[in-house]
Amino acid sequence: xxxxxxxxxxxxxxxxxxxxxxxxxxxxxxxxxxxxxxxxxxxxxxxxxxxxxxxxxxxxxxxxxxxxxxxxxxxxxxxxxxxxxxxxxxxxxxxxxxxxxxxxxxxxxxxxxxxxxxxxxxxxxxxxxxxxxxxxxxxxxxxxxxxxxxxxxxxxxxxxxxxxxxxxxxxxxxxxxxxxxxxxxxxxxxxxxxxxxxxxxxxxxxxxxxxxxxxxxxxxxxxxxxxxxxxxxxxxxxxxxxxxxxxxxxxxxxxxxxxxxxxxxxxxxxxxxxxxxxxxxxxxx
Amino acid sequence: xxxxxxxxxxxxxxxxxxxxxxxxxxxxxxxxxxxxxxxxxxxxxxxxxxxxxxxxxxxxxxxxxxxxxxxxxxxxxxxxxxxxxxxxxxxxxxxxxxxxxxxxxxxxxxxxxxxxxxxxxxxxxxxxxxxxxxxxxxxxxxxxxxxxxxxxxxxxxxxxxxxxxxxxxxxxxxxxxxxxxxxxxxxxxxxxxxxxxxxxxxxxxxxxxxxxxxxxxxxxxxxxxxxxxxxxxxxxxxxxxxxxxxxxxxxxxxxxxxxxxxxxxxxxxxxxxxxxxxxxxxxxxxxxxxxxxxxxxxxxxxxxxxxxxxxxxxxxxxxxxxxxxxxxxxxxxxxxxxxxxxxxxxxxxxx
Ligand SMILES: Nc1ncnc2c1ncn2[C@@H]1O[C@H](COP(=O)(O)OP(=O)(O)OP(=O)(O)O)[C@@H](O)[C@H]1O
Ligand SMILES: [Mg+2]
Numbered sequence: 001x002x003x004x005x006x007x008x009x010x011x012x013x014x015x016x017x018x019x020x021x022x023x024x025x026x027x028x029x030x031x032x033x034x035x036x037x038x039x040x041x042x043x044x045x046x047x048x049x050x051x052x053x054x055x056x057x058x059x060x061x062x063x064x065x066x067x068x069x070x071x072x073x074x075x076x077x078x079x080x081x082x083x084x085x086x087x088x089x090x091x092x093x094x095x096x097x098x099x100x101x102x103x104x105x106x107x108x109x110x111x112x113x114x115x116x117x118x119x120x121x122x123x124x125x126x127x128x129x130x131x132x133x134x135x136x137x138x139x140x141x142x143x144x145x146x147x148x149x150x151x152x153x154x155x156x157x158x159x160x161x162x163x164x165x166x167x168x169x170x171x172x173x174x175x176x177x178x179x180x181x182x183x184x185x186x187x188x189x190x191x192x193x194x195x196x197x198x199x200x201x202x203x204x205x206x207x208x209x210x211x212x213x214x215x216x217x218x219x220x221x222x223x224x225x226x227x228x229x230x231x232x233x234x235x236x237x238x239x240x241x242x243x244x245x246x247x248x249x250x251x252x253x254x255x256x257x258x259x260x261x262x263x264x265x266x267x268x269x270x271x272x273x274x275x276x277x278x279x280x281x282x283x284x285x
Numbered sequence: 286x287x288x289x290x291x292x293x294x295x296x297x298x299x300x301x302x303x304x305x306x307x308x309x310x311x312x313x314x315x316x317x318x319x320x321x322x323x324x325x326x327x328x329x330x331x332x333x334x335x336x337x338x339x340x341x342x343x344x345x346x347x348x349x350x351x352x353x354x355x356x357x358x359x360x361x362x363x364x365x366x367x368x369x370x371x372x373x374x375x376x377x378x379x380x381x382x383x384x385x386x387x388x389x390x391x392x393x394x395x396x397x398x399x400x401x402x403x404x405x406x407x408x409x410x411x412x413x414x415x416x417x418x419x420x421x422x423x424x425x426x427x428x429x430x431x432x433x434x435x436x437x438x439x440x441x442x443x444x445x446x447x448x449x450x451x452x453x454x455x456x457x458x459x460x461x462x463x464x465x466x467x468x469x470x471x472x473x474x475x476x477x478x479x480x481x482x483x484x485x486x487x488x489x490x491x492x493x494x495x496x497x498x499x500x501x502x503x504x505x506x507x508x509x510x511x512x513x514x515x516x517x518x519x520x521x522x523x524x525x526x527x528x529x530x531x532x533x534x535x536x537x538x539x540x541x542x543x544x545x546x547x548x549x550x551x552x553x554x555x556x557x558x559x560x561x562x563x564x565x566x567x568x569x570x571x572x573x574x575x576x577x578x579x580x581x582x583x584x585x586x587x588x589x590x591x592x593x594x595x596x597x598x599x600x601x602x603x604x605x606x607x608x609x610x611x612x613x614x615x616x617x618x619x620x621x622x623x624x625x626x627x628x629x630x631x632x633x634x635x636x
Contacts, residue, residue, distance in 0.1 A: 176369035182356045183334050183363045184383040184430070194382075198373040 043255040061251035065259075072240065073229040075256075082233040085151060085222070086215030092155035093162045093211040098204060100159075101166025102192055106178070116167075123160035131224055138225055150226040154218055162207055169203040170196065205274040209267065216264060234260045286347045286437040286470050287312045288333060293342035295328055302328050303494040305342070312347075315464050315471040317481035319517065320491030326474040327366075329491075330440050333472065334361045346437055359438075362431030362469075366443045368423050370415040376402075376426050377411040383434045401429045404463065421452040428460065432467065439464065439471040445480060457484055478518050482506070490514050512629040515561045521590055523561045524602045525629075530556040535628060538597035544573055544623045548636050558636070561627040564590070564604040571622030577601065579615050593617060 043061045045054035068074045103109055104116055134153055135144070143149030173196055181191035197204070219235040227236060238260060241253045268275070290308040294301070303325045310316045318326045331337040333344060335356030343352045351359050370379050378385075380401060381394040402408045405425040415423055424444060431439060444460070445453045461484050464471050475481050481488045482502040489499045490513070498510045502518075509515035515523050528537040530552040535544045537560075544560070552558075567575070580600075581592035584607060591603045591611065603619060611617060628636045 174367065174369070176365045176367050177371060179331075179336050180363065180365060180369040180371075180430075181382075182336065183359075183361055184386060185357045185434070186382075186386040187357065190386055195371055201373075 039254060040258055043251065043258050061255040064252055064256060069252075073232050073237070075237070075259075077230075078232050078234055078237045081147060081231055082216060082235075085147060085154075085218075085233050086212045088147075088151045089155045089158065089215035090208050090211040092151070093158055094204060094208050096155075096159055097162030097166045097207065098197065099192075100163045101168075101170050102196065104163065105167045105170035106196075119160045119163050123164060127157040128220060131220070135224060145226050145228040145231060147226060147231050150222050150231075153225060154215060154221050157221075158211060158214060162211065165207055166200070166203065169200040173199045202274060205271070206276075209271050209275050213264060213267065287345075288438060288470060288472070289343075289345040290329070290333070291343040291345065293329070293332060293344065294340045295325070295332060295337060296340045301494070306494070306496060308489060308496060308499075310470055310472060312470055313468050314487065315461070315473060315485045317485035317488045318472060318474045318491060319476065319478060319481040319488050321476060324491045325494045326476075326491060327442055330363075330442055330472060330474050333438065334363050334440055335359045360434070360436050361438045361440055362434070362436035363440045364424070364427045364431050364442065364444045366446060368415075368427040370423055370426055370430075372415055374414070375411065376407065376413050376415070376418070379415065379426055380411075380429045380433055383430065387434070397433060398429075401433050404432075404466075405429045405459070420447050420449075421456060424448065424456060425459075428463065432463065432469075435467075436469065439469045441471065441473045443475055444473075445475075445477070453480075460484065479520060482518065490517060509561075509627060510635055512559060512561060512627075512633040512635075515627055515629075515635075519563055521564050521602055521604060523563050523627075524600060526560040526562065526595075526599050526601070528558055528560060530554055530558055535560050537595070537599070541597050542573075542575060542595070544621070544626070546623055546626065546628055548628050552636065557631045559629045559631075561629060562601055562621065563625070564602040566622040566625040567593075567601050567603045568605045568619055571620035573621045573623050574618050575601070575621050576616065576618045579611055579613050579617055582611065582613050593619065 041054060044057060044059065046056050046058050046060075047054045064072075064075050104112060104119070109115075138144040138149045138153070143152070177195055177199070178191050181195045182188070186194065217235065218233075219239065222231075222233045223236050223239065226232070232240075234256075238253070238256050241249065241256060288308075288310040290306055293303060293306045293308070295303045306329070308329075318329060320326055328337060332339050335351070335354060339352060343350055345351065346359070371382065374382070377395075377398055380398045384394045384397060385391075398411070399408065402411060405428055407422060407425045407429065410418065410422060410426075415426065418426065424447075427444070441460070445456055448456060457480060460473075473481070473485055485502070487499060487501050488505055490497045490505070492513055498505060498514050500508070505514065506518050509518065512525065516525075526535075526537055528535050528542075530536075530549055531543070531554050533545060533550045533552075535546050535549060535558060536542070537544075546560075549558075575593075575595065577593040577595045579591050580594050581590075583590045587607065588604050589607050589611075591605070593601045593603060595601065601621075630636055
């Protein structure tokens with residue numbers, strides 16, 4: 001049970017030389033690297049029409065950071081909204097699915113089989129088809145054009161996957177640990193909180209990151225359910241830049257794109273190990 | 286504290302695992318539940334500690350009825366077969382966990398953990414995690430965790446199954462010492478008869494959910510109630526001969542060996558019987574000569590073990606002090622101590 005992923009990843013490379021593999025992978029990812037580099041360079045320079053080589057350095061495209069464009073919300077407000085949106089989704093998903101997964105994995109609740117099947121079906125259900133209905137519901141209860149509304153909807157849509165993953169991880173925790181906990185005098189909640197949950201901490205980390213990234217990149221729900229200037233998120237802001245035909249600004253569009261993707265890249269760099277965990281044990285149902 | 290199982294039954298769905306079991310463990314006594322795999326030993330144990338609810342019947346600790354008490358309120362210490370240590374906690378946190386959930390001050394916990402760790406000789410390992418311990422050390426941690434809140438009852442589910450032979454020997458006496466020192470009532474589940482005989486005051490032998498016999502180890506060895514009990518105790522195991530009763534004697538085959546046995550008076554001629562002969566009762570001492578051929582010889586250091594095939598094909602085992610003059614293939618004429626044999630009826634009952 002203890003630190004499985006680390007062991008396997010450090011043992012894999014032992015029996016063959018990794019150099020050719022690295023070279024090959026490097027070669028294949030070169031176009032991607034070039035694209036990223038060029039994207040960045042393009043945002044801080046001006047290029048003659050028809051040429052590929054940048055001709056002069058400029059910070060003009062990044063000016064959206066310090067001056068608010070007419071008719072557009074402040075970029076920092078939008079960033080804050082995106083951050084709140086992604087974080088709240090993460091929080092809701094983690095809390096609900098870590099509890100629901102435990103219940104479905106361990107407790108003998110009525111209609112457990114029905115819930116399991118239901119979660120599976122919900123996961124496979126394309127949520128976009130519901131969006132009009134959700135729109136109407138949100139308007140009815142007055143949560144249209146509010147962050148809370150779209151957070152609740154997005155979290156609900158992502159929950160089935162989270163619950164199912166968590167259940168898979170809980171299934172791998174040995175029963176004896178719980179038996180030992182109860183005879184040691186701990187309540188069922190303490191057993192869950194202090195003994196079982198720590199066993200699947202890597203999975204919780206992974207699911208958290210996964211949810212954050214999903215929230216960060218979500219476009220369609222905020223676009224439809226919360227397009228207002230006060231609650232706009234980065235993806236909607238970005239899209240609005242090219243929808244606007246009157247002052248079409250491709251340079252700014254690219255710069256905002258870079259700005260949008262940087263947090264994701266940083267997260268990947270720091271947490272990629274945790275993210276890989278989700279493929280380690282979650283598939284067991 | 287006395288443990289009493291009164292007409293205890295347990296079934297999973299429609300399969301009855303245990304029916305109407307009565308069992309009493311005296312205060313301060315250590316009882317072994319011995320039986321083959323799948324006979325319901327763990328099920329019984331889990332009922333005593335409250336993990337399984339009995340389907341019917343009562344469980345009493347002392348005079349208190351604990352049948353409907355959740356395991357949190359029963360004050361039992363359990364050592365699981367797999368130890369079930371908490372992998373993310375240090376040894377110290379593992380042992381202290383039962384106290385921690387009772388909200389005892391952490392200074393007190395620290396002190397008590399140190400005391401109990403010394404008792405099981407793991408005082409210098411408190412900072413480690415279970416994965417950094419050997420099997421025997423993990424076992425001690427599990428024992429310490431079970432003992433720390435002074436349980437009324439200690440339950441051990443095959444605690445020695447994962448240890449190597451030498452450590453097993455050591456831990457056997459260690460557990461027995463701790464049990465005696467703390468005066469705790471204990472139930473040991475095992476399928477190793479040596480373990481049961483060497484560690485416990487009494488043995489309860491189980492077979493498919495029923496207790497076949499309860500007795501002290503030596504009584505049970507000398508006076509088994511059924512052929513199942515006889516075959517379960519003793520190493521090397523007892524060997525059985527199939528035969529018939531004839532005028533108060535046991536007759537093997539058509540006109541083979543004839544053993545006069547006191548227990549057979551009054552048994553009708555022709556009754557099918559089986560005769561249990563322990564290896565130590567077949568050899569140089571004893572009254573009745575038996576001829577056969579040695580097919581297998583094995584030395585165990587101090588003693589030799591022989592398998593002897595009789596003319597009718599049945600096999601007798603013999604254990605004797607080391608000797609070099611008998612080899613596989615030799616014909617021998619050894620003596621059988623007929624007074625120490627057991628006669629069983631066809632259904633396994635002792636006669
Ligand atoms: N949760 C359960 N559901 C259904 N049947 C069970 C369950 N637990 C145990 N059994 C059955 O009960 C019987 C007794 O099981 P138990 O675990 O008590 O055996 P045991 O004597 O401890 O065996 P072992 O020496 O192999 O541990 C077995 O036939 C087993 O298949
Ligand atoms: Mg068992």
